[in-house]
Amino acid sequence: MEAPIHTLSSLFEQLGLEGSQFAIDGFIHRNSPIPQNVELAKAKCWNQSQANMLNEMISSDADWEPIVEQLSVLMHK
Template sequence: MEAPVHSLNALFEQLGLPSSESEIETFIETHKTIAKTTPLAQASFWTPSQAAFLAEAINNDADWAEVVDQLDTMLRA
């Protein structure tokens, strides 16, 4: 299996969020309330531009899609 094109840290940087390991862990713990039926991009904590980026990554199966899926899984664990 190939490594993802982008890291989780790079995704957080792309979204304009703090991207250290501890900051990502804090974000995940804070936002784990997303409902299983809510698409990731529709979660209430994203800005409009963040939501658009996430939706586009998934809808277009972009090179960011794998790490966006990883974030989605982490927020629902």
């Protein structure tokens, strides 16, 4: 069985946010750059539930890790 391929759109939807490219671009524009010394999940733009979900995706769910890392790179620019 192949591992699922997640997208930024599906990540945003999992976080309870709109997953359109327009909405994602707007969110990144409004909430970045995150300082380099701040982990993605600790950024002020997330509520507690979203931060917990991001931490869980990074620490225990290998399927989500690459796309969360991609978002981290985009948000730290």
